[in-house]
Amino acid sequence: xxxxxxxxxxxxxxxxxxxxxxxxxxxxxxxxxxxxxxxxxxxxxxxxxxxxxxxxxxxxxxxxxxxxxxxxxxxxxxxxxxxxxxxxxxxxxxxxxxxxxxxxxxxxxxxxxxxxxxxxxxxxxxxxxxxxxxxxxxxxxxxxxxxxxxxxxxxxxxxxxxxxxxxxxxxxxxxxxxxxxxxxxxxxxxxxxxxxxxxxxxxxxxxxxxxxxxxxxxxxxxxxxxxxxxxxxxxxxxxxxxxxxxxxxxxxxxxxxxxxxxxxxxxxxxxxxxxxxxxxxxxxxxxxxxxxxxxxxxxxxxxxxxxxxxxxxxxxxxxxxxxxxxxxxxxxxxxxxxxxxxxxxxxxxxxxxxxxxxxxxxxxxxx
Amino acid sequence: xxxxxxxxxxxxxxxxxxxxxxxxxxxxxxxxxxxxxxxxxxxxxxxxxxxxxxxxxxxxxxxxxxxxxxxxxxxxxxxxxxxxxxxxxxxxx
Numbered sequence: 303x304x305x306x307x308x309x310x311x312x313x314x315x316x317x318x319x320x321x322x323x324x325x326x327x328x329x330x331x332x333x334x335x336x337x338x339x340x341x342x343x344x345x346x347x348x349x350x351x352x353x354x355x356x357x358x359x360x361x362x363x364x365x366x367x368x369x370x371x372x373x374x375x376x377x378x379x380x381x382x383x384x385x386x387x388x389x390x391x392x393x394x395x396x397x398x399x400x401x402x403x404x405x406x407x408x409x410x411x412x413x414x415x416x417x418x419x420x421x422x423x424x425x426x427x428x429x430x431x432x433x434x435x436x437x438x439x440x441x442x443x444x445x446x447x448x449x450x451x452x453x454x455x456x457x458x459x460x461x462x463x464x465x466x467x468x469x470x471x472x473x474x475x476x477x478x479x480x481x482x483x484x485x486x487x488x489x490x491x492x493x494x495x496x497x498x499x500x501x502x503x504x505x506x507x508x509x510x511x512x513x514x515x516x517x518x519x520x521x522x523x524x525x526x527x528x529x530x531x532x533x534x535x536x537x538x539x540x541x542x543x544x545x546x547x548x549x550x551x552x553x554x555x556x557x558x559x560x561x562x563x564x565x566x567x568x569x570x571x572x573x574x575x576x577x578x579x580x581x582x583x584x585x586x587x588x589x590x591x592x593x594x595x596x597x598x599x600x601x602x603x604x605x606x607x608x609x610x611x612x613x614x615x616x617x618x619x620x621x622x623x624x625x626x627x628x629x630x631x632x633x634x635x636x637x638x639x640x641x642x643x644x645x646x647x648x649x650x651x652x653x654x655x656x657x658x659x660x661x662x663x664x665x666x667x668x669x
Numbered sequence: 670x671x672x673x674x675x676x677x678x679x680x681x682x683x684x685x686x687x688x689x690x691x692x693x694x695x696x697x698x699x700x701x702x703x704x705x706x707x708x709x710x711x712x713x714x715x716x717x718x719x720x721x722x723x724x725x726x727x728x729x730x731x732x733x734x735x736x737x738x739x740x741x742x743x744x745x746x747x748x749x750x751x752x753x754x755x756x757x758x759x760x761x762x
Contacts, residue, residue: 308690308703356690358697386684386697411682411699449682449699477682477756478699520756 306545307592311351312385313549314345315560316376317365321394323429324417326455326490326497328560329365340554342372344574346379348550351578353383357548363390365552368400374407381408388413390453393439394432401429401442403657411453412443413451413480419466420458427459440474449477456507456529457484457497458648464507468524476522481511483529484529487561487616487642498648504532532639535606536613536629543591547584556581558588561616565625591615591625598627600634676761677725677749683757685713698757708741712748718761722749727736744754 317339318329340348349360360380367373368391380387389404390413401412414436418424421433443450450627452471454460460467466483471479483504484490484497511526518524530537540547540559549557554573557563561568571586582588592605601612612618613629621630622637627638630637679685684697694710696703705713711732715725722745729741752758 304693311700354690358688358695358702359700360688361700384684384686386686386699386702388700410684413700447681451699519755523756 305356308356308580309352309546309548311361311547312349312357312359313361313363313547313560314348314376315363315365315551316345316367316373317552318371319369320364320366320392321369321430322366322392322432324427324455324489325429325493326457326484326488328485328488328490333573335533337368339552340550340574342375345372345376348554348573348578349376349380349383349385351370351573352548353385355548355579355582358386360385360387361390362387366392366394368392368394370597374403375411377404378407386410388451390430391415391439392432393436396435396439396442398442398445400532401439401447401448405446405448411451411477412507413453414440414443415455416467416470417454419463423460433494437474440476445473450474451478451480452476453480453482454635455482455484456499458499458503459497461499461503461507464510467563468510471522471576472518478523478525479514480525480527481507482525482527485529485614485617487614487620488564491493491620494644495647498531498644499529500649501532501645504529530614530617530629530631531645533631534633536617536631537634538610539614539617539629542611544582544588545592545611548578556585556588558591559616562587565616568625596626601628604634674721676718676721677716677752678759678761679713679716679752680759685710688735696757698755701755708744709748712745713752715746716752716758718759724733 387409388411393414416436417427424433425431454467486494515524544558549560555570556573568587571581571585601607615625618627618629619625621640628635630640682698686695688695694705730738
């Protein structure tokens with residue numbers, strides 16, 4: 303079997319339900335139209351099929367995965383398959399006792415996201431009082447000896463806190479710090495005018511993060527995830543379409559990324575109807591943007607095509623209306639002016655507060 | 670890292686896992702992994718906190734008698750640096 307298209311990571315989106323309402327949420331806009339969550343046995347079968355396909359890392363995410371009351375069973379099942387299991391969580395709702403139980407059952411690492419280092423700002427961005435409970439959750443993680451990743455999605459309103467964010471990560475003894483600039487998809491694209499930082503903000507944060515990365519080398523991994531709106535070339539989205547990752551969403555749809563099903567005209571399949579290996583190898587959706595044949599100009603002859611695979615298909619679709627084009631984040635793309643004008647707008651509106659449109663997930667399905 | 674007294678140990682967050690797709694070992698840690706060659710696997714297995722680096726070198730020199738001691742020393746130092754850089758080693762003295 304060749305390793306060119308081999309998934310190493312299964313991203314299991316256990317639910318779209320979430321106690322928070324962050325304005326850059328990567329969940330779909332039309333939450334209310336989504337169906338029922340798949341059940342425990344189906345997830346356990348998916349883990350098994352994923353492991354057979356080559357998956358070694360399991361990311362349990364959502365929505366808020368802690369809202370699944372079968373999380374214990376799922377983590378236990380993943381542990382039996384020797385998967386390295388990461389829980390990606392807001393930290394709410396959690397108790398020390400439940401975390402300890404999850405750890406005993408095989409949970410390997412935890413990623414907690416905060417919205418800001420200032421509790422009032424964090425709570426406002428999250429749309430719910432949550433900051434102090436997140437601090438508790440992070441302290442419980444490290445008290446139990448579980449490796450902790452602290453994640454902060456960076457945008458115009460919190461990016462100037464970069465030093466405080468790094469200091470907080472050190473204070474809670476995080477093992478990794480993910481400084482993840484907002485990706486402008488889903489809710490973040492709707493809220494782009496309120497979220498997109500200026501180039502000066504980005505450059506300053508990048509410099510501070512680079513200094514921290516050097517200083518903390520070997521102690522804490524500092525990742526600054528470059529925003530593609532301010533890069534010359536697009537990101538290597540998901541390390542290539544259907545190459546390294548499988549996402550299974552709460553309804554059981556198997557996808558190359560969280561938002562692939564928002565691209566019109568693609569067909570994806572449910573894990574309840576077909577084996578994961580068949581979906582991975584043979585489904586039209588997974589094969590649609592694999593290899594070089596589909597590549598447009600200027601990617602077709604670009605030496606970077608093996609690095610970035612033409613960029614992000616979802617971004618291309620949502621900005622250009624056509625997923626077959628080059629990612630507009632690329633400075634060589636015919637649609638790059640769309641990104642340039644968003645950047646120009648970001649420069650003009652400095653200091654003017656813009657309202658967020660919040661995701662409202664109250665009506666979505668529950669088990 | 671000094672070669673005499675330090676006894677490297679893999680961090681508890683690290684999991685060494687056989688990969689039946691490639692026949693190699695993977696070193697897994699939060700949201701990441703390294704694919705190891707045979708020498709790296711042998712070195713990783715000795716990072717238990719019991720062996721000094723000198724003892725590791727002697728052991729590997731016996732196990733891989735077709736490889737020169739200098740080559741083994743180079744590979745061990747390089748690999749331990751890779752691990753230390755990523756925060757995957759604890760040094761027991």
